[in-house]
Amino acid sequence: MEWQTLGSTPFLLPLYWRAALKRKITGSTLPELGLRCRVSVNPQDVAAYRKVCGFTDSPILPATYPHILAFGLQMQLLTDKRFPFPLLGLVHLSNRIRIHRPLGAVSDLNIAVHAQNLKPHAKGATFNVVTTVEDSLGLLWEAESRMLCRGVKLDGEAADNGLPIPTQVSELTRWKAPADIGRRYARVSGDYNPIHLSALTAKLFGFPQAIAHGLWNKARTLAALGEHLPAANIEIHVEFKKPVRLPSEVTLHTSAAGSSGELLLKGTGDLEHMAGKWQPIA
Known part of the structure; x- marks a missing residue:
């Protein structure tokens, strides 16, 4: 895996342009690419997220909030030239998060994302976007989002383990x-x-x-x-x-x-x- 460390979270607008322009499947293997970045938690952003999602006030971050901190990195990964599937049209099939320690007193975090586990599916191919969040004590939170790209042809049997x-x-x-x-x-x-x-x-x-x-x-x-x-x-x-x-x-x-x-x-x-x-x- 080739890891790239970014100085700040990516600016989203150019990534949306990149996503809009790529409509074709350009390969059938995932790149050996991971992106890392240090992010700060902004209390105003967390408060706005709580309001939209129905979370009450608490000193502990909402369990799903690290997804928001990682979104720019995920976008940059999925719109990279080496990434074979167009971002628009990907279907989010499932999501698994693991909270290792309470998400309290959290300010600066290290976030890393990569894609793995490309598998045949009845409608194309699936892969996982893996996100990990670490604080000064080590692994705090991790997630796997399983994505479907329709129309990809892979060898092998499609497993159904829903x-x-x-x-x-x-x-x-x-x-x-x-x-x-x-x-x-x-x-x-x-x-x-x-x-x-x-x-x-x-x-x-x-x-x-x-x-x-x-x-x-x-x-x-x-x-x-x-x-x-x-x-x-x-x-x-x-x-x-x-x-x-x-x-x-x-x-x-x-x-x-x-x-x-x-x-x-x-x-x-x-x-x-x-x-x-x-x-x-x-």
């Missing part, structure tokens, strides 16, 4: 995903993917209306779970099913509070949007 749909769950709460939540989340995350911003821009990519960001759905769910979940030594894995079209109302079903459990996010007509589980880190 999460089973939880059955021992009951309704915990419900909330509305308003029409503007894609734009509001984009402002706090930097993720201006057109499928989330408006019906007009979503239609350009084949969606009848805008859809909520998967990581907003996950963040809003973890905000609702709040006290249900341990603050550390926890792994939270979700799979994104049917998109949440905006606006709509969703219902969160979960098992009882504890060190491990399951969750299911449903829409109208029992449409399954997201299934997940949490457990201690193995």
Whole structure:
């Protein structure tokens, strides 16, 4: 792996231009490239994120917040000339985070991202974007986002190792995903993917209306779970099913509070949007 250390987090606008201009698959192997950067946590940015995602005030960062700190690095990696797949059109299938220690009293962090684990899939190929966050004591938080690129041809059998749909769950709460939540989340995350911003821009990519960001759905769910979940030594894995079209109302079903459990996010007509589980880190 060739690691590049950046002096500051990347400026997003040129990366969006780069993403918009690349529409073709240019290869079938992932580059041996990793990016690293030191970032500072800005309390105003965290407060804005909490508001959009429904987290209450706390001295501990929201469990999903490191994704926001890493977004620029992930964008730079996925729009690098050596990266073979176009960023626009990638589908976020699942996300797993591990919180090794409580995310409290956090100011300066070292963040690293790379891609690995390219595998055949029934609709193309999947790979993982791996993000690690370290403080002065070592590994604090890590994540794997599994992405699908349609139309990639790889040798080998497509494995289907999805999460089973939880059955021992009951309704915990419900909330509305308003029409503007894609734009509001984009402002706090930097993720201006057109499928989330408006019906007009979503239609350009084949969606009848805008859809909520998967990581907003996950963040809003973890905000609702709040006290249900341990603050550390926890792994939270979700799979994104049917998109949440905006606006709509969703219902969160979960098992009882504890060190491990399951969750299911449903829409109208029992449409399954997201299934997940949490457990201690193995």
